[in-house]
Amino acid sequence: MKFAYRFSNLLGTVYRRGNLNFTCDGNSVISPVGNRVTVFDLKNNKSDTLPLATRYNVKCVGLSPDGRLAIIIDEGGNALLVSLVCRSVLHHFHFKGSVHSISFSPDGRKFVITKGNIAQMYHAPGKKREFNAFVLDKTYFGPYDETTCIDWTDDSRCFVVGSKDMSTWVFGAERWDNLIYYALGGHKDAIVACFFESNSLDLYSLSQDGALCVWQCDTPPKGLRLKAPSGWKADLLQREEEEEEEDRETTIRGKATPAEEEKRGKVKYSRLAKYFFNKEGDFNNLTAAAYHKKIHLLVTGFASGTFHLHELPEFNLIHSLSISNQSITSVAINSSGDWIAFGCSGLGQLLVWEWQSESYVLKQQGHFNSMVSLAYSPDGQYIVTGGDDGKVKVWNTLSGFCFVTFMEHSSGVTGVTFTATGNVIVTSSMDGTVRAFDLHRYRNFRTFTSPRPTQFSCVAVDSSGEIVSAGAQDSFEIFVWSMQTGRLLDVLSGHEGPISGLCFNPMKSILASASWDKTVRLWDMFDSWRTKETLALTSDALAVTFRPDGAELAVAMLNSQITFWDPENAVQTGSIEGRHDLKIGRKELDKITAKHSAKGKAFTTLCYSADGQSILAGGMSKFVCIYHVKEQILMKKFEISCNLSLDAMEEFLNRRKMTEFGNLALIDQDAGQEDGVAIPLPGVKKGDMSSRHFKPEIRVTSLRFSPTGRCWAATTTEGLLIYSLDTRVLFDPFELDTSVTPGQVREALRQQDFTRAILMALRLNESKLVQEALESVPRDEIGVVSSSLPELYVEKVLEFVASSLEVSRHLEFYLIWTQKLLMLHGQKLKARVGTLLPVVQFLQKNLQRHLDDVSKLCNWNRYNMQYALAVSKQRDMKRHLEPLGSEEDADTLEDDSLHLLGGGDRDEGEEAMVV
Structure with missing residues (x-):
């Protein structure tokens, strides 16, 4: 229970690479950060990282139309089916190759992925439990180069796929008779995005050189007809129809006569127009685009950091702005079309722009x-x-x-x-x-x-x-x-x-x-x-820290040891050997084993817990260790990352990368490309952590316990990780007896024996039961119940009150509890100030937060009341002065009274009153 820290949140990085998604209500942005996914709630101004991680950096995220499910795919082709409601992984799957993009159909029954030069359509997982959540339906061939983008029609009958071979392919999701596939050309560079028009087969395609083609289809979506079955399926269908419809002439469903089929013909596309974004002639690659079908808004992002807003199909320019000097990697529009999200992997930026008011809703950037x-x-x-x-x-x-x-x-x-x-x-x-x-x-x-x-x-x-x-x-x-x-x-x-x-x-x-x-x-x-x-010391000192009470000193050394000293007498009191706990991984370019590499590694940062009984240590490893200081033993080890896109994560050498020419990691195969692999010089540990051009090494640079003791934070290669106590999962009884049951607690409450009920609830240590017992105490009797609590239970009640103040709406009720406990038991609690320090600081944190929130509201209300009184007084004075003097004197008096209040002239004062 004491060390039940779980991953809570990821700060410091807001976007790495991949595609951005808005939730169905349009109030939250889902952003991939390394091998994790963060949800930014724009309405409530909160960010939350899902408690799951992929094996490599996230490549793309697909969101179901109802917003309940998400498919997260990493660079290695590993996929996680995630429930966004319960924030848990439902299914693991491997697509056997690098996936470029994923998209759910609007009806939520299927989804398509692009992999290599093919597109694969899968049956989407349903609400029932299934042995295999992903069932392959069809594989579509056609493009000669890698596929890049997907878009669906509104009725989920067709989808379009763009490719690097400068072609756009329209495929039927069903076996349509007049549309099997249709290839569109007209571009001179790789296709970046393609979009269907609303309730139509008309589409737009955008290429990397900044060209937009408008394609018109001669067939409406309802004009698509199913292909007639053949073979044994046709015979079976014909037999069923003969039994049901003996009076009418039997025909195969969906089959048209040859004359009608010839009359209808196949689906055809024609290019209506072609527009260019780079009208000045400067070379500016188009890197991302998004289209809102209802309001016909097209948003395009470019390599120079500029973005354009156009109205289609007339191609009218609405805005042309710049957000940075780095390439825009991803663009997304929310369901209402008001907010546009931009992701820049070069700087690790995430921006949400409200285009109508031209203001930022969110502007965040990591280090x-x-x-x-x-x-x-x-x-x-x-x-x-x-x-x-x-x-x-x-x-x-x-x-x-x-x-x-x-x-x-x-x-x-x-x-x-x-x-x-x-x-x-x-x-x-x-x-x-x-x-x-x-x-x-x-x-x-x-x-x-x-x-x-x-x-x-x-x-x-x-x-x-x-x-x-x-x-x-x-x-x-x-x-x-x-x-x-x-x-x-x-x-x-x-x-x-x-x-x-x-x-x-x-x-x-x-x-x-x-x-x-x-x-x-x-x-x-x-x-x-x-x-x-x-x-x-016996080796170089790398970190030093005092215990919170100042009676002990901890030093981390280069030989992986942590030594403890008595600063008063300059005597060493203990030592911990941490080399085996570091468990160093092997780098790709290492020519020695991980076991030998560990000899040069050590802990580089230390931090005592709030009570001083344990110490947190981290360094050149993916592990963070908590040691018990007095016993000098390892209490718990935390793995801060499982991301294989980082270096020094593997324990053994990958033999697949060893060839007769040497290690493949040393060969820069993509040197000619823009996003080629950059190999660091020997000894270089720092690089561009946002672009991830080469594998940065996993390490922990700094660790700190929260003053409340409820969580600790670590700055790592992945970002700022926060681990907090998760008390919902564990059952931790306190002096439990067989006679202590929830029924007995409620029976004591009915008899109004509040002290006994609270003591039994604390022994069971169930938060809901303790809350029920505390909130059943009448306000007038809180002081009596507080004075009757034993000293051992006061700390438990104080800790629960501190945690309840963080979420409860009964602010005054719990403030009375806090006041009574501290006033009645303050002298006894002073003797155990060391152990109570985290609880008191946790209480102070929540009280300070409420003070900040309530004081702003009270100050604003006080100002409004002063303003209302001043306005009423000056109106009364004006009413008395009107028979005696002129209207100009009354107006002058009114302006003077407003200036004394600090509200400016009369119009501004009236405006403030309206607000």
């Missing part, structure tokens, strides 16, 4: 390069991350969105931290500056520099927020500044290697610094900045 460090705010509501791209981003843990980005640093950010108040973020960078950012005004109000230019590798702020220190990578010195004045207070020298980590003691003015010179030094900030102690 361009990998994230290096993170920090939680003291109340746990925000997470700040720093990346190699020099950006500092602040994320809301509840919504999952980034709400501010600081771009003052000109080089990679190496460390981030919050001050104790949570209003200031301090960051260090390789550009030689340490900057302080204000979260109230969103500005950089302090910049700390050194006398000589140096690269800062880490940063730390003391508990008072007055002293800022940063470690240098090249001069081996520690610089100390004053937050108030920005002056450099001192330069601490003594280390003989780069500074790898800094940490202040939470309870004292002691600074611990770890270095590659195999030492950890303790500096006293108030005693002439002298070295208090020097801890000698």
Whole structure:
């Protein structure tokens, strides 16, 4: 129960590659992120990552018409059938090849995938349980090159497929007599998109060179006739009709006479018009397109980052705008046609644009390069991350969105931290500056520099927020500044290697610094900045951290060991060997085994839990480990990724890639293509993480426990992963007895024995039962029941009240519970402040969130009431003055009263009243 952390959300990256989809109601965007899928709820301003992952990066996502099912296909052709209602995987399937696109038919009975130069139609899974959810119906041949796009008619009778061989193919979903297939040419480049017109077989095709062809069909959709069966099927059908219709002349259903068939003829297409987007003659590839059939809106995205909105079939230009200088990878339109979603894989951008009002509904972008460090705010509501791209981003843990980005640093950010108040973020960078950012005004109000230019590798702020220190990578010195004045207070020298980590003691003015010179030094900030102690290590120190109570120090070393020290006596109290727990994977280009490669790997980041009993460790591996500090044993191991598109994931060498010419990974087979494979130089670990041109190496760069202890976050190659406690699945009874049952709890409630009912509900530890028992207590009796609770159960009730404040609407009721528990048991709880700290911080986080929400509403209502009173007073005064003076004097008085209120002139005041 204590370590039942499960994957909760993915922040830091919003889009990688693949196609975007809007849900049926048009309020949410489904975006593929690496090997996961994130749902952005635009109405409620929340993002949520589905708790599932594919083996490789997601290539395409198909959404059923009712929005209940989704088919997620990765680069290897592995497919997951996912229920979006219960957020679980229903079926696994392998398409035996790389799938380019997928599309459900509008009636939801079938779906088509494009794979290689063929299109395959499958029966869509139904509502009943099936042994095989995907049943192949037909395989369609025709194109000579790879197929690229699919679109269906509204009646699901036909679909169209585009290809790289510059042709567009119309296929019948049934065995139509007058339409088996129809090939359309007219383009000089690969087909990017093709769309049917609403309730028609007319279609539009768009090619990569920016050409749009309008095709007209001479047959309406209802003019398609079924092909007459032949052979034994025809005989069987004829026999059945003879038995049923003896009075009439028997004919085979759907069969027409030769004269009628000749008269009707086959389906034919003719090109009505051809339009070009690149009228100026500049070469700008069309990369993505989407079409809304009801309002006839065509949206096209280009490699230069511009997009056009046209009205078809007249090809009238509505808008032509630019969102970035990178190629637009995917475009989607919601069901109402109001919002347009754009995805740019080059920058990892996701934008939702409302084209009628010309405003952004959503504008999010992750870090361009990998994230290096993170920090939680003291109340746990925000997470700040720093990346190699020099950006500092602040994320809301509840919504999952980034709400501010600081771009003052000109080089990679190496460390981030919050001050104790949570209003200031301090960051260090390789550009030689340490900057302080204000979260109230969103500005950089302090910049700390050194006398000589140096690269800062880490940063730390003391508990008072007055002293800022940063470690240098090249001069081996520690610089100390004053937050108030920005002056450099001192330069601490003594280390003989780069500074790898800094940490202040939470309870004292002691600074611990770890270095590659195999030492950890303790500096006293108030005693002439002298070295208090020097801890000698057996290997290079990579990370250092204090326990929350300051009584213990943990150090991660290059030999994969974690050592624990008593900072007061400078004595080592324990050691953990973590080499076998790292379990390093093998890279594609490695010439040694994973076992030998593990000798050079180690933990690079550490973090104590809120109660200090366990420690979280991560490094150059796909695993994050939780160790029990006192027992020095591994409690649990988390696999942060199963994405084989990343490097160092395989344990053994893939013999299929070994040829007589060497490893195929070393051969750049697609060097001539635009998206060819870029092979990194030896030792290079950083690259373009958005485009994924080469396999980035899996690693964990930073770990932090939430102050509430309910979750922890890790910055990884995949993004910012958040793991939280999932209490819904596990049953964790507390001092359970055979006489304690839900029936007994409800019987005690009927007898109004509230204390006994609450105690029994807490022993069963079922949240719904505890909620029922607590909410049955009358408001006037909360104080009496709180005073009668044993000390051991007060913490349990307080923890439940804290979690209930996050979701419950009974705000005042639970606030009374909180007040009574803290007032009546406050002195007893002080003795166990260490274990109660996570609960109190969790309570503070939820109270602060409610305070922010309610205070804004109250301030707005108070302003409205003041305005209404001011308007009524000035009207009364005007009514009294009208018999005495002129109308101009009354108007002047009215304007003066509004100006005193701060509402501007009279028209603006009336406008505010209407709002």
